[in-house]
Structures are given as structure tokens and as C-alpha cells.
Amino acid sequence: MMQKQEFNKQLFDFLAASPTPFHAVYEMRGRLQEAGFIELQEQDAWHVKPGGRYFIVRNESSIIAWNLAANSDLTDSGIRMVGAHTDSPCLKVKPNPETESQGCLRVGVEVYGGALLNPWFDRDLSLAGRVNYLSTDGSLRSELVNFERPIAVIPNLAIHLNRDVNQGLNVNPQTDLPPIMAQLQGDAKITLRDVLKNELLTQYVDDVAEILDYELCFYDVQKPAYIGLNNEFFASARLDNLLSCFIGMQALIESDSEQSCLLVCNDHEEVGSMSAAGAQGPMLKQLLERLQPDAESRSRMIANSMMVSVDNAHAVHPNFADKHDGNHGPRMNAGAVIKINANQRYATNSETASLFRHIARQEGVTLQSFVVRSDMGCGSTIGPITAAEIGVKTVDIGVPQLAMHSIRELAGSDDPVSLAKVLKRYYQQEQV
CATH class of the missing domain: 3.40.630.10 (Zn peptidases)
Structure with a gap:
């Protein structure tokens, strides 16, 4: 060993x-x-x-x-x-996840498993999972995708607007957890399927005709690390x-x-x-x-x-x-x-x-x-x-x-x- x-x-x-x-x-x-x-x-x-x-x-x-x-x-x-x-436990992306609020693109998520939800706020989030697509030759294929870089965040509400937050935060998964992925410009529309197709064509394969489905989850990009004066612990x-x-x-x-x-x-x-x-x-x-x-x-x-x-x-x-x-x-x-x-x-x-x-x-x-x-x-x-x-x-x-x-x-x-x-x-x- x-x-x-x-x-x-x-x-x-x-x-x-x-x-x-x-x-x-x-x-x-x-x-x-x-x-x-x-x-x-x-x-x-x-x-x-x-x-x-x-x-x-x-x-x-x-x-x-x-x-x-x-x-x-x-x-x-x-x-x-x-x-x-x-x-x-994680936040999984819904099939039709896009919602617009105050000029920002939000991504609808479903809580997978018994997750502690409060720690998900104010984290640098990326997206990974399996994408199934129709190739240019007409065949069905799948590819694992991992954006790796931070592409989303779930910002906390400032304490000035929620004075009792330190007495306990009750998280509503439907309304409080959708990560913000982009700021929309004018009448521009962004769909997750378009984002996935571009990522696959740029980083993985060159034969994507259409994104058919996916199983994706958000995750924190922070790497595993030792913790403690003598590296007694590690976090991940x-x-x-x-x-x-x-x-x-x-x-x-x-x-x-x-x-x-x-x-x-x-x-x-x-x-x-x-x-x-x-x-x-x-x-x-x-x-x-x-x-x-x-x-x-x-x-x-x-x-x-x-x-x-x-x-x-x-x-x-x-x-x-x-x-x-x-x-x-x-x-x-x-x-x-x-x-x-x-x-x-x-x-x-x-x-x-x-x-x-x-x-x-x-x-x-x-x-x-x-x-x-x-x-x-x-x-x-x-x-x-x-x-x-x-x-x-x-x-x-x-x-x-x-x-x-x-x-x-x-x-x-x-x-x-x-x-x-x-x-x-x-x-x-x-x-x-």
C-alpha cells in the first residue's frame, strides 16, 4: 500500500x-x-x-x-x-430549466438526495454530467461534459434585506436555488441546449446536430485541500x-x-x-x-x-x-x-x-x-x-x-x- x-x-x-x-x-x-x-x-x-x-x-x-x-x-x-x-446530494438541472428574472438567466434545479442547502449559496459553481445527442450522421450518441470553469452562482440575499437571516434561513428549493448563469443582453435568448451544443463542439466532439437530453448537476469548483495547522484534515x-x-x-x-x-x-x-x-x-x-x-x-x-x-x-x-x-x-x-x-x-x-x-x-x-x-x-x-x-x-x-x-x-x-x-x-x- x-x-x-x-x-x-x-x-x-x-x-x-x-x-x-x-x-x-x-x-x-x-x-x-x-x-x-x-x-x-x-x-x-x-x-x-x-x-x-x-x-x-x-x-x-x-x-x-x-x-x-x-x-x-x-x-x-x-x-x-x-x-x-x-x-x-446535489442540484440537478431540470429538463426545461431556463427562466428570466430581472435581465438574468436562471437555471431551474431539483434537489437530489438529502442535501444541506445553505452551503450552496455564494459558491463558484460549474456544470457537469452526461449529454445525449443526435449526431450529424443520424446516430444517437452520448458524451460526458464538464465545464470545469465557474459558470453560475446562487447569491445570498443581503442581510440588510433579511435582518432575521441569522436566526435561521428557510430555503425554498423552487424559488431560492435556481443558479444565475448569465446576464441577458437586449432581446437575446439563451437556452441550455445551445450552451451544451457549443461546449460539445468546442471541447469534445465535432458531430453534434441536436441535443436530445441530459443528466447534469451543478458543483463547486473548489479543489480538495488539506486543512489544519498540521494538515490533520482535508476538505472536498x-x-x-x-x-x-x-x-x-x-x-x-x-x-x-x-x-x-x-x-x-x-x-x-x-x-x-x-x-x-x-x-x-x-x-x-x-x-x-x-x-x-x-x-x-x-x-x-x-x-x-x-x-x-x-x-x-x-x-x-x-x-x-x-x-x-x-x-x-x-x-x-x-x-x-x-x-x-x-x-x-x-x-x-x-x-x-x-x-x-x-x-x-x-x-x-x-x-x-x-x-x-x-x-x-x-x-x-x-x-x-x-x-x-x-x-x-x-x-x-x-x-x-x-x-x-x-x-x-x-x-x-x-x-x-x-x-x-x-x-x-x-x-x-x-x-x-
Whole structure:
């Protein structure tokens, strides 16, 4: 496993290059191919071999990569699985988004997931996503687009005009959040489709006849950065949950071929996971059926397997420590967190938690525990969904962070590489 500084540098590069799930999967695809993984198409017949490294992509926003053991049978050895998700709360552009107000072009947006909305004001916003278009030869094509430069902003209302704003701002997503993209000149009209067509023709391709549709979201152009007198922390957008995607991918790349292991990164977790590419969809189940077609052998394989669901955890906030159970307040840079919930919002049980603790101890890595206050509701992850859909024993873990679901989140700079070391050893466990 690479050292902390190099690991975090590559992590920062990955985060900056991944403003959408589409871009995250594109980046992961490139890194996996560089490491010798072969991309398979779901519509093709497969000829996978022991010792082979493969991956598939669905909807350009979900990805599964796996190593097949060179000298052991899937039925008896099972698969060491890690799961994460590629999506983050954001502002998605509506199909007909253009509105004019006071000579300015505003872009209508829809809130995706449980976003903290206040931090979106007064940020330098850019736009990225997938654009589907009709080419000049009459074929349907798609292209990933990323403007990269700031092209929009959601300005706050001055305190002089809203004297009570510091008593609490109630954000109306319909009226308060449309970003301002341009100032209109005279009778000039600007449509987003024209802007997209020009951007594609200028930066990407030369055969665009018509923009047919798109899936776009705004994002903050500020790059990931270290924070703190001693670089103890780092801040970035989309730490939940691209941080886990990167950690799981790096551990998989560096694992050997002695055991079969797998990384699945699903889209749509932030909105319930119910989609063809989500954890509640059939993507992972269908892959396992193709790897082990015989039903009885597949059931035995799953019984010998385990899933580590990796999704960031709530670190205890120094200014709001009372929001945590007094005995379960994880701190940044104190190790990954095992997440536990009596009502199965997390899939951890004593068996899976004990195994993961044992693996971490072998790497000399400390772990923490998180249980939500008994008088508060608990979030969830892909862990319980995958456990229920596949029937695989599961543990829910994650790096502790602050400002979860904000446009800019905070985590400890020591935690990513330490968790990657544990996952690498887990991938290579003979029995789970």
C-alpha cells in the first residue's frame, strides 16, 4: 500500500475529476484498466478465467470490479466483497430549466438526495454530467461534459434585506436555488441546449446536430485541500461517498489473486437505491449468477462470502457533541467506524464486526464504533439492502467525517490510507 501523502494526492485528483457519478465511474474505469482489469460488456457472452481481473459498467454510473482466484473454487472459497456508492446530494438541472428574472438567466434545479442547502449559496459553481445527442450522421450518441470553469452562482440575499437571516434561513428549493448563469443582453435568448451544443463542439466532439437530453448537476469548483495547522484534515466535495469508492478500488488493485474479491459501487444510494443500477436493483445479483450459474453452488458461494459496506460515518462535532451518544462519538484520525443499529439500518452483527476488528488488528489499525442516540433517527446504507437482496453476511463501516451532505465535507487525513490497508488484508482473507 502506498504511503499517506501519495495516497491522498491520488485521492484528491480522483475527487476533483469526479463531479458526477458518470465521471467517477469514468475515472475508476481508467485506473482499473491501467491495473490490468478487463472490461466486459453485459450484453456479450463472457469467458472469464481463474486469476483474471474484470469489471462491468452499468448506466455509466455504477461499476463492479473483481479478481478471480487463481487456485480456489468460488463455491468453497466465496468472494470477499466491498460495497460503496458513486452518487452524492446535489442540484440537478431540470429538463426545461431556463427562466428570466430581472435581465438574468436562471437555471431551474431539483434537489437530489438529502442535501444541506445553505452551503450552496455564494459558491463558484460549474456544470457537469452526461449529454445525449443526435449526431450529424443520424446516430444517437452520448458524451460526458464538464465545464470545469465557474459558470453560475446562487447569491445570498443581503442581510440588510433579511435582518432575521441569522436566526435561521428557510430555503425554498423552487424559488431560492435556481443558479444565475448569465446576464441577458437586449432581446437575446439563451437556452441550455445551445450552451451544451457549443461546449460539445468546442471541447469534445465535432458531430453534434441536436441535443436530445441530459443528466447534469451543478458543483463547486473548489479543489480538495488539506486543512489544519498540521494538515490533520482535508476538505472536498462528495467525500460521501467517493472517498469509499477510491479506498475500495485502491485496495482491490493492490490485492493479490489468492482469493476472489469484488468491489461494487452503485449509483442512486442517496435516493433509495431502487433502480437498475442501484443496490436494490439486480446488478450484483446478476453478476453472481453469471459467475456461478448453478443455483446450489451459488448459494454455497454466498454462504462462504462476506460484504463490507463502506459509507462514511458521522464524526463527533466539537461544537455539537451532544448530538452523539456519549460512548459512541467517533473522532477523525482515530480509525474507521463500525456502524451498528438495533433496527437493522446497518447490517452489522457481532460476527461480522468481530471479523473486521480482527483483520484491522492484524494491520495495527484501530477501529471505532458508532451507534446513533436512542432519541434520534438513524440513516442507512447499501449494507442492509445488499444483505437482504443477496443473502450475504455484512458489516457496515466508514471513515468518520463532518459536514456530511454539505457542498464541502471534512475528514481526517490519516483515515483513508489506514482503511485501505485493512480492506486490502480483508480482500486476501482465506475464510470469512
